[in-house]
Amino acid sequence: MPPVPKKRLTAVEVAKKPPGRHADGGGLYLFVEPTGSRRWLLRTVVHGRRRDIGLGGADLVSLAEARALAHELRAVARAGGDPIAHRDRDKRAPLIFAEAARTVHREQIVPASKNAKAAAQWLRTIEVYAFPKIGRQPVHALAQADVLRVLQPIWLEKPETARRLRQRLRLIFDWTVAAGHREAANPCAGIEAALPRQKTRARHFAALPWADLPALWPRLAAAPGMGAAALRFTILTAARSGEVRGATWAEIDEEAAVWTVPGERMKAGREHRVPLAPAALAELSAVRPLARGDESLIFPSTKPGRPLSDMTLAAVLKRLSVPVTVHGFRSSFRDWAEEATDTPHAVKEAALAHAVRDRVEAAYRRTDLFEKRRGLMQAWADFVTGGGA
The missing domain is CATH 3.30.160.390 (Integrase, DNA-binding domain)
Structure with a gap:
């Protein structure tokens, strides 16, 4: 010195x-x-x-x-x-909110998302409701009053959207604090105290009463096209439509009558085995001539290498004038299993690939109850197709 x-x-x-x-x-x-x-x-x-x-x-x-x-x-x-x-x-130029939101979307939401459409919608909600009010403001200067200006106009009018927006804003501000762009606390903390109480009500997917399904099946069975085949397979397996639309031939063991869905395509992130009844295998046999290799999609769209859209399956129901959703058939299956069978609760939940919410029960669950589920899915297929009560 x-x-x-x-x-x-x-x-x-x-x-x-x-x-x-x-x-x-x-x-x-x-x-x-x-x-x-x-x-x-x-x-x-x-x-x-x-x-x-x-x-x-x-x-x-x-x-x-x-x-x-x-x-x-x-x-x-x-x-x-x-x-x-x-x-x-x-x-350094202060980081504005719009850039912070896009950074969180690019670095956290997109890599972790299994659904490109859902990832895009995550950012779209913020672009529509938050950007016009705070998008150009530096994140270090934003306060709870600014968050209120974003949420209040839709808090009662669009409660579900508002709750999702609040959650996304909280994640963005958490990142700005951790990344050193903001020293003050997250302005979303305790924001509920300044907002009116929402009237909550459960929303259910429109579902067909389970007792009506056998009467509908002949019309479904006669419906032509790849979308109709995928819909029938979805109903027979009680699977989510996204799991069916993304299924490949490599996931199917026709000899063992098992469909193994990899964890990265499951909502819970864990591999799921689905027992296939003869009726479900018949749907696979019908589209097998179109297969282009083990890695190819079972139910491809008209665009090579692209799966069917969810709207393709919904369009089949619309053409048949059936006012229900594709996802609603999982509810039909659940109600049938509850009311028409004596199936244990754990078996029904496993058939729907629901995560075990109780941590203690999850820690001791060592089996996917596959053999018991095979009998349940066979009974469901028999009922749906009219082959059994």
Whole structure:
């Protein structure tokens, strides 16, 4: 470190020193140009090399401020850090909310999502409701009142959308705090206290009463097309339509009559085995001539390599004038199993691939109850197709 001069600079001298370099001590210098402009410079050692670091003009940075900044940057250099980066940390343009939202979507939501449409909808909700009000504002300046301006207009009018939006805003602000773009607490914390209470009511997928399904089946069986075949297979397996639409021939063991859905395609993230009744195998046999290899889709769309859309299956029901949803057939299966069989609860839940919510029960669950489920799915297929009561 350069020696401290016997006489350090004074504020008056800073304004009157002639052109040249004038030491203040500790590596801090005042440089006066022939034009009369004055600037501060710190000469110190960074990672074993001497570096000159500008501290700003003397007309903007006072002597006391220059000394304090020089002391701070010397400490950073001694600790092995980068004093230039430290100096410039406050010069970065503040992060606006829109960019924060897009960053969280790109780095967290998209990689973790199994559904591209759902991932896109995650960001779309924020673009529609939050961007017009706070999209251009820096995240460090946003307060709870700003979050209220976003949520209040839709809190009662669109309660489900508003709750999802609140959850997404909370995630974005959590990230801004963790990433160092915001020092204040998450403005979504405790926001419910400032919002009116919502009237909650359960929403169910439109489902066909289970007793009506055998009467509908002949019409479904006669419906042509890949969408109709996929719908019939979906009903017979009580699977989610997304699992069926993405199924490949490599997942099917026709000899063992088992469909093994890999964990990455399951809602719960775990591999799921589905026992296939003869009626379900018959649907596979009907589309087998279209297979283009084990890795190909079982129910492909007209676009090569692309699965059917969920709307394709729904369109079959619309053509038949059946006012229910595809997902509703899982409810039909669940009600049938509850009312028309004495199947244990655990077997019914396993057939629907529902996650075990009780942590203790989940810890001791060592089987997927496959053989018991095989009998249940056979009885369901018999009932649906009219082959059994």
